[in-house]
Amino acid sequence: MTPAENEVADLCVELIKVDSSNYGDDSGPGERAAAEVVLARLAEVGIEATYLESAPGRGNVITRVEGADPSLPALLVHGHLDVVPANAADWSVDPFAGEVRDGYIWGRGAVDMKDMDAMMLAVLRQLTRDGRRPRRDLVFAWLADEEAGGNFGAKYLTKHHPGLFEGVTEAISEVGGYSLEVDPSLRLYLIETAQKGLAWMKLIADGTAGHGSMLNADNAVTEVAKAVARIGAHDWPLTYTPTVRRFLSEIADAYGLPFDEDDPKALLDRLGPLVRFVGATLRHTANPTQLDAGYKSNVIPGQATAVVDGRFLPGFEDEFFATVDELIGPKVRREFVHHDIALETTFDGALVESMIEALKAEDPSARAIPYCMSGGTDNKTFFADLNVRGFGFVPLRLPAELDFASMFHGVDERVPVEALQFGVRVLDRLLLNY
Ligand SMILES: [Zn+2]
Numbered sequence: 277m278t279p280a281e282n283e284v285a286d287l288c289v290e291l292i293k294v295d296s297s298n299y300g301d302d303s304g305p306g307e308r309a310a311a312e313v314v315l316a317r318l319a320e321v322g323i324e325a326t327y328l329e330s331a332p333g334r335g336n337v338i339t340r341v342e343g344a345d346p347s348l349p350a351l352l353v354h355g356h357l358d359v360v361p362a363n364a365a366d367w368s369v370d371p372f373a374g375e376v377r378d379g380y381i382w383g384r385g386a387v388d389m390k391d392m393d394a395m396m397l398a399v400l401r402q403l404t405r406d407g408r409r410p411r412r413d414l415v416f417a418w419l420a421d422e423e424a425g426g427n428f429g430a431k432y433l434t435k436h437h438p439g440l441f442e443g444v445t446e447a448i449s450e451v452g453g454y455s456l457e458v459d460p461s462l463r464l465y466l467i468e469t470a471q472k473g474l475a476w477m478k479l480i481a482d483g484t485a486g487h488g489s490m491l492n493a494d495n496a497v498t499e500v501a502k503a504v505a506r507i508g509a510h511d512w513p514l515t516y517t518p519t520v521r522r523f524l525s526e527i528a529d530a531y532g533l534p535f536d537e538d539d540p541k542a543l544l545d546r547l548g549p550l551v552r553f554v555g556a557t558l559r560h561t562a563n564p565t566q567l568d569a570g571y572k573s574n575v576i577p578g579q580a581t582a583v584v585d586g587r588f589l590p591g592f593e594d595e596f597f598a599t600v601d602e603l604i605g606p607k608v609r610r611e612f613v614h615h616d617i618a619l620e621t622t623f624d625g626a627l628v629e630s631m632i633e634a635l636k637a638e639d640p641s642a643r644a645i646p647y648c649m650s651g652g653t654d655n656k657t658f659f660a661d662l663n664v665r666g667f668g669f670v671p672l673r674l675p676a677e678l679d680f681a682s683m684f685h686g687v688d689e690r691v692p693v694e695a696l697q698f699g700v701r702v703l704d705r706l707l708l709n710y
Pocket residue numbers: 356388389422450
């Protein structure tokens with residue numbers, strides 16, 4: 277076993293033991309202590325990294341390894357140091373103890389994403405100790421605040437320190453690269469190449485205020501309620517982006533099933549619990565989430581509002597908003613509470629080839645396939661602004677019985693030690709040879 281494989285579990289445990297919960301309102305402990313672990317482990321092997329705080333305690337670590345060929349564009353490898361909070365009472369272990377049991381590391385961040393943070397550290401440390409040089413520049417970044425929108429992390433760095441990412445054209449980061457075992461001779465590795473867009477929309481109806489006992493044909497509450505009901509009841513049609521079409525064709529091929537575009541349920545069933553990652557990528561979604569109007573039983577308010585969480589498919593934005601406008605009707609207007617683009621890149625090119633090669637070298641039963649995720653990561657939110665082509669690639673060879681999707685933000689989050697060692701071997705190959 278290489279030193280990197282040997283130490284990756286300890287590094288992951290060390291990071292999990294630092295509570296970096298992000299409550300979304302800056303009341304948490306911040307990422308400084310976790311960043312200090314990264315800085316110390318880098319300093320141990322002689323790597324000087326840049327430490328940047330966007331606000332007190334909100335720490336980011338970034339360092340660049342010079343490649344042998346300066347004519348090649350740089351690759352960004354990034355992970356976030358914050359985690360979502362954990363309610364210890366729900367867990368079977370202390371979520372911040374980093375317990376190792378039955379071959380798994382348990383704790384908040386074990387898959388989201390101190391696993392990758394640790395793999396990045398282990399690979400970079402070994403690369404440095406061995407004095408090996410990658411072909412291209414590698415930029416390693418451990419970031420703050422991904423779980424609450426990235427303002428203190430990726431957004432801050434890309435806005436105020438874009439020079440750190442000079443020459444970067446591609447990136448790898450979270451939510452992709454994990455295995456789905458079809459049978460012992462075939463494991464699919466799902467590489468994320470697309471992400472749905474996000475539209476949190478406030479619906480506003482203006483009507484005529486008045487006494488609740490009188491006739492009123494212009495009631496704002498009624499209008500917003502009608503709009504919300506229409507949106508909530510709308511049956512969004514199946515819509516295949518190139519990524520999702522390719523994904524389902526690959527699943528069909530792997531399981532020897534037909535791909536019925538009008539009824540893909542049989543294919544989705546084969547994904548088991550992983551369907552949570554992709555189930556919502558076959559159509560737009562728009563879920564009403566908030567309603568607000570009025571202040572007294574007998575007063576008709578002049579305005580009523582609602583919030584809808586809309587998620588649209590890459591390439592179909594205009595169609596999505598046209599349908600939303602039709603559904604809400606002329607008496608209700610909408611504003612964005614938050615709006616984020618959708619992303620899709622093709623599953624080809626030298627980086628994709630290198631990822632496939634590295635996976636196959638470590639798992640001869642590997643077949644890599646692209647997929648679209650229904651949520652978003654820093655790749656979309658910020659690095660896309662710098663024209664960086666982002667992939668979800670945290671290579672983990674997982675046991676067939678593990679419900680991986682439920683680990684994300686879940687109770688008893690855990691990752692197999694062997695999966696981390698596998699990931700280190702794959703990343704080492706990829707980062708050195710690409
Ligand atoms: Zn994450």
